[in-house]
Amino acid sequence: MKNEKYMSSGGLAFTEEKDMKKLSKMAEKGWVLHSFAPLGYKLRKSNPRHVVYSLDYHDVAKEDLEDYYDIFRAGGWQPVCSEGNMHIFSAPPGTKPIYTDGATRLEKYKRARKLLSKVTLILFAFTALCFLVNFLFIQDYTGLAGVISYIVQTLAIALFLPSLMTWAAFEVRIRRMASDLKHE
Structure with a gap:
């Protein structure tokens, strides 16, 4: 599909920060993160956006997922995608980081x-x-x-x-x- 693109990952344990920066640069070009994909991410064509991405590892029961997301929304972070215990959030640049210490x-x-x-x-x-x-x-x-x-x-x-x-x-x-x- 012309509205979808695959972006490989260097492996989150190895290149988490690099992946998040690369996803931000892709969003500026109009390719926003949609979901995890095997060994990478699925991006969708959209209007260019200035966002930063951040990853959280947390094992959350399905019934508690919305409450978990609400905690991040309160800090200005929007849930983008989750897979297992990995959750990626986005926010406008300048938003207080999820992890500050x-x-x-x-x-x-x-x-x-x-x-x-x-x-x-x-x-x-x-x-x-x-x-x-x-x-x-x-x-x-x-x-x-x-x-x-x-x-x-x-x-x-x-x-x-x-x-x-x-x-x-x-x-x-x-x-x-x-x-x-x-x-x-």
């Missing part, structure tokens, strides 16, 4: 890490199980069972490694922020 930003990333830790642990267990099954039961990868086992093991690794890298990025960010807060 290091301690609250640190809590934001701790919330993100908590959920990601569970996902990473599950993917690790699944990957380890695949390796164990292959080691104990699959002697030959030429038969149907071997080929299927190999494919499942490869998919498990393909899911686990990015999850582990993302978790590690959050962990490094959290440790740096905590260290910076101690030295303030």
Whole structure:
């Protein structure tokens, strides 16, 4: 569609600030954020807007989502899109930032890490199980069972490694922020 455009993400754990700035620049060109998309964002054609975007990580029950959004609306931030525990808001430039101090930003990333830790642990267990099954039961990868086992093991690794890298990025960010807060 000519009214929709895809914008890739560098991975929010790695390039959150860069992504939010790039989304703001796209809005100035008339492409506003509509929703999350696989490995990026879906933008829609609109009138050019001067907005800033901000991301919050918070696990909110569906029935509590409007109350959660109302808290941000009170601060001048409009909800744009949500996916799982990730929520992007927009506001006019100059609006007071969602996170104004290091301690609250640190809590934001701790919330993100908590959920990601569970996902990473599950993917690790699944990957380890695949390796164990292959080691104990699959002697030959030429038969149907071997080929299927190999494919499942490869998919498990393909899911686990990015999850582990993302978790590690959050962990490094959290440790740096905590260290910076101690030295303030």
